[in-house]
Amino acid sequence: MNPLINDHLRETRNTLVKEIELLSDRQLNDxxxxxxxxxAQICHHLALVEESSVKAIAWGLNQEDSKQTERKNVHLIVDRTKKMTAPKIVEPAEDLFTVQQIIEMLNDSRKKLTTFLDTIEDKSILAxxxxxxxxLGELPLDQWVEQIYLxxxxxxxxxxxxxxxxEVEH
Structure with a gap:
């Protein structure tokens, strides 16, 4: 995998964990x-997206007729002025979570991603x-990885x- 993408995945996840690790469970679930x-639901959604991205990439790798497609501007996904509706498969549960459960869930989905990517001998096939x-429509598999951190x-x-x-409430 591109070392820069690995760095972005790591840095973004570290930022996410820093933002949630000191929250109370009530703040997490409010x-x-x-x-x-x-x-909590946002983080659950992120873990679900990461896991479903692994499944999508694996499926794409196994498709004989999967072909190269033009690269997209995946950075558009960061633009919060563009409202997106999460597909049902990555909608979060209504459950209450603890901070520890959420961090474990995020660690588990990241481990699944990195373990899976490590099994791909020739990473160039992802492009x-x-x-x-x-x-985003038809997306090269390496951009599926990139869209995770974005x-x-x-x-x-x-x-x-x-x-x-x-902070405003208190």
Whole structure:
């Protein structure tokens, strides 16, 4: 894998964990309003997206007819002015979570991603095959990996906005 993408994955995840690790479980699970997700749900969604991305990449690698497609501007995913609806498969649970559960969930999904990527001997194949992404359309597999940390960055901004609401309330 591109070392820069590995760095971005690591740095973004470290930023995410720093933003949530000192929250109380109540802060983690409080919703800013009835239509919004809690920070716990955002993190659950991120873990689900990471796991489903691994499945999509694996599926794309196994497709004989998967072909190279044009590269997309995956950085568009960071733009929070563009509202996106999460596909059902990556919608978070309504459950209450502890901070520790969420961190373990994030660690588990990242371990699945890195373990999977380590099994790919020739990483260049990731640029040669593609799979349809729910928000971005047909996407090269290496850009599926890239969108994981960009998507996380998008939601870190959302988490910061929610944390600002806590500060205003108290």
């Amino acid at each position: 919703k800013p309003d009835l239509k919004s997700w809690s920070i 040669e095959k593609s799979v349809k992404h729910p928000a 998507h996380e960055q998008r939601h870190i901004v959302q988490i910061l906005e929610i944390k600002m609401c806590f």
